[in-house]
Amino acid sequence: MIRRVAPIWRVIPTRRLGLFTFVLFATAFGIGLLPQPAASLPLYARQTGQPCATCHTAFLELTPFGRRFKLGGYTLDGGDWKGPPFAVMLQPTFTNTQGAQPGGAAPGFGVNNNFVMQQISLFTGGRFTENSGAFIQGTFNDVTRRFSWDNTDIRFAKSINLDGHTLLWGVTTNNNPTVQDVWNTIPAWSFPYISSQLAPMPTAKTFVEQVYAQQVVGLSSYGFLDDLFYLEFGGYRPLSTNTQLALGIDTTGQSPISGIAPYWRAAVEPNFGNHSWEIGTFGLASKVVPVGMSAAGTDSFTDIGIDTQYQYLGDPHTVTARLAWIHENHNTSASHTLGLANNSNNQLRSLNASASYIYDNTWSLTAGRVSVGGTADAALYGTFTGSPNSAGWIFELAYLPFSHGGPSFWPWLNFRIGLQYTHWTKFDGATTNIDGMGRNANDNNTFFAYIWTMF
Amino acid sequence: MSGEPEHASVQLSRRALLRSAVGATGVVAATLNPALAQPKISKVAVNYQDHPDGDKRCDKCIQFQPPDACKLVEGSISPQGSCRIFVLSRG
Numbered sequence: 001m002i003r004r005v006a007p008i009w010r011v012i013p014t015r016r017l018g019l020f021t022f023v024l025f026a027t028a029f030g031i032g033l034l035p036q037p038a039a040s041l042p043l044y045a046r047q048t049g050q051p052c053a054t055c056h057t058a059f060l061e062l063t064p065f066g067r068r069f070k071l072g073g074y075t076l077d078g079g080d081w082k083g084p085p086f087a088v089m090l091q092p093t094f095t096n097t098q099g100a101q102p103g104g105a106a107p108g109f110g111v112n113n114n115f116v117m118q119q120i121s122l123f124t125g126g127r128f129t130e131n132s133g134a135f136i137q138g139t140f141n142d143v144t145r146r147f148s149w150d151n152t153d154i155r156f157a158k159s160i161n162l163d164g165h166t167l168l169w170g171v172t173t174n175n176n177p178t179v180q181d182v183w184n185t186i187p188a189w190s191f192p193y194i195s196s197q198l199a200p201m202p203t204a205k206t207f208v209e210q211v212y213a214q215q216v217v218g219l220s221s222y223g224f225l226d227d228l229f230y231l232e233f234g235g236y237r238p239l240s241t242n243t244q245l246a247l248g249i250d251t252t253g254q255s256p257i258s259g260i261a262p263y264w265r266a267a268v269e270p271n272f273g274n275h276s277w278e279i280g281t282f283g284l285a286s287k288v289v290p291v292g293m294s295a296a297g298t299d300s301f302t303d304i305g306i307d308t309q310y311q312y313l314g315d316p317h318t319v320t321a322r323l324a325w326i327h328e329n330h331n332t333s334a335s336h337t338l339g340l341a342n343n344s345n346n347q348l349r350s351l352n353a354s355a356s357y358i359y360d361n362t363w364s365l366t367a368g369r370v371s372v373g374g375t376a377d378a379a380l381y382g383t384f385t386g387s388p389n390s391a392g393w394i395f396e397l398a399y400l401p402f403s404h405g406g407p408s409f410w411p412w413l414n415f416r417i418g419l420q421y422t423h424w425t426k427f428d429g430a431t432t433n434i435d436g437m438g439r440n441a442n443d444n445n446t447f448f449a450y451i452w453t454m455f
Numbered sequence: 456m457s458g459e460p461e462h463a464s465v466q467l468s469r470r471a472l473l474r475s476a477v478g479a480t481g482v483v484a485a486t487l488n489p490a491l492a493q494p495k496i497s498k499v500a501v502n503y504q505d506h507p508d509g510d511k512r513c514d515k516c517i518q519f520q521p522p523d524a525c526k527l528v529e530g531s532i533s534p535q536g537s538c539r540i541f542v543l544s545r546g
Contacts, residue, residue: 048527049517054540064500065527065540072494078518078526131494159494168494227497271499313502313539 049079073157074133099443148248204388261286387429
């Protein structure tokens with residue numbers, strides 16, 4: 001069983017739009033289209049009157065202000081924008097792999113040196129009321145030529161005083177475990193913030209690493225006590241096949257959650273002067289219907305992660321270090337019965353560590369280490385070696401010319417113009433002959449260039 | 456052993472939808488209560504200090520609200536203060 005996220009883009013067939021989907025979107029967009037009292041995502045910049053650099057060291061990475069803006073329900077304003085709350089994202093990209101990809105990098109693409117407008121996204125949301133707001137993204141993917149809903153996070157938040165202590169509490173409904181999180185260690189928002197969709201990626205990943213992105217809907221409540229202690233608990237349930245299809249999600253090969261999957265998050269973030277440090281834990285657990293086949297019952301998994309992030313936020317120098325480690329225990333007894341796994345139990349361990357130096361919110365240099373390892377199971381992972389083990393290094397240089405404000409004709413324009421190189425030391429369990437046809441791990445080394453545009 | 460997909464089991468039921476609607480109504484009702492305070496950002500999160508940082512002074516910032524408040528940062532704000540999110544007022 002291959003556990004990569006399936007391609008998720010599909011043209012929305014309106015006649016299949018489920019009632020739940022309709023209510024969710026009608027509410028979100030309906031409220032979003034109401035006249036705003038005033039209104040980084042450029043729509044948030046317009047809402048707050050602040051430049052990108054207020055919320056981001058170098059987008060996507062959040063500053064302490066950005067984290068609290070999100071936890072506060074995207075409600076803070078301060079700008080004089082009177083227009084509708086929308087923003088647009090474009091991602092034109094170029095991908096080169098060390099070895100060509102026989103048959104093409106994807107249907108309709110060449111074996112190497114491919115240009116593509118990887119994503120075109122429309123965002124809405126921001127402040128709905130004093131205490132509610134949202135991040136809502138819809139995306140057209142030109143690799144798969146499909147439109148679908150993308151990351152969505154709708155919140156209610158309120159700050160109260162408890163006997164001398166300040167508690168910021170809230171609830172979030174969202175469609176991707178970890179998308180609601182505010183630290184850049186956790187899967188939905190971790191480095192690399194953008195990757196090529198036309199380069200090979202390791203087969204194995206833990207479930208919490210975006211396997212269920214846009215396939216589920218979740219509700220969780222959270223509290224942030226004294227600007228220091230963060231605690232969140234909630235759960236996710238799968239969307240029906242018809243609902244996913246209506247939202248543009250390709251359901252092929254999915255292994256849906258059975259019932260409700262609990263999600264938890266705890267963290268502490270002390271801030272002192274120019275320093276911000278976070279340490280925490282997170283997790284997701286669930287029963288799983290392997291490849292949608294329930295004849296043998298369910299598998300189950302428990303993912304437990306630990307993470308830490310340090311930021312030095314000087315002027316003009318910023319340094320960030322991030323680390324996340326995830327352990328997964330995967331009971332594959334049902335898959336074993338169905339012949340989809342050799343073992344009845346497997347483990348995976350995932351590491352993502354990176355460090356960035358950022359000059360004046362404008363130049364960003366990052367080095368990162370990614371690895372995944374665990375028990376071998378050829379039927380489960382579908383790799384030639386049977387091993388899920390992969391490891392590599394990622395280096396990136398990015399230029400963000402308008403983090404302190406864009407050109408006078410459109411002050412909310414910003415770019416992240418990046419060059420990224422990924423070097424694989426091991427891929428799907430081997431360094432040489434990773435596929436039985438002579439391809440080596442370093443044939444998947446990738447040079448990736450992009451002009452990430454927001455306005 | 457059958458290979459039938461388990462699509463039917465993941466449909467949203469009418470009961471679940473009703474529960475969601477009731478919950479959503481509560482949230483919307485709560486959001487319309489004008490007595491609830493809009494969360495602002497703590498001083499420590501923006502490294503607020505009660506003295507200027509070079510030319511950066513709160514009373515020159517677009518977010519300053521005389522005599523002693525900020526649209527974004529909570530608490531009493533000194534006009535002579537400064538913080539990490541300073542933006543020079545155009546006025």
